[in-house]
């Protein structure tokens with residue numbers, strides 16, 4: 825049985841391990857995506873001090889739990905722009921499902937739960953960023969109804 829629930833402090837080690845796997849997956853997709861020294865320590869700090877801080881009007885960390893934590897999603901508030909008029913927007917930061925648990929709808933369920941909670945708190949627009957070369961992630965987000973608005977391009 826799978827339980828979807830907001831994350832708690834006791835989940836930090838498991839979420840940090842999944843976050844590390846997520847970053848490695850990014851490095852495999854695009855050689856320009858390279859983790860900085862100390863990234864894992866920085867992530868530990870923001871999981872605790874941002875996602876689990878209670879500062880957002882909805883849970884910022886969601887986990888899927890079976891025999892262990894097998895997937896997580898993070899979602900925070902996007903800063904409003906003084907230039908472009910927007911509706912209050914929640915930003916999905918990270919999403920990762922352990923490879924052995926994929927294609928069972930876990931990511932879809934996490935996205936649905938997190939978006940429902942954000943909408944109930946007044947954040948009815950939802951955005952996400954992903955690596956442009958990650959065809960799997962792009963396919964997933966398109967399936968969830970997301971459509972590119974801004975495209976960040978790199979030359980080096």
Ligand SMILES: CC(C)(COP(=O)(O)OP(=O)(O)OC[C@H]1O[C@@H](n2cnc3c(N)ncnc32)[C@H](O)[C@@H]1OP(=O)(O)O)[C@@H](O)C(=O)NCCC(=O)NCCS
Pocket residue numbers: 846849917918919920921922925926927928929930931932933953954958959960961963964965967
């Ligand atoms: C992308 C990811 C989160 C999807 O998780 P998941 O639990 O397997 O996704 P779901 O089972 O909910 O898939 C929903 C739909 O997304 C699409 N999708 C998911 N994985 C796909 C893949 N490998 N190729 C093409 N489409 C895919 C499909 O339309 C799928 O529906 P279907 O299984 O009925 O065909 C997972 O593969 C993952 O963790 N990848 C590495 C990290 C990552 O890319 N995170 C997202 C970027 S922030």
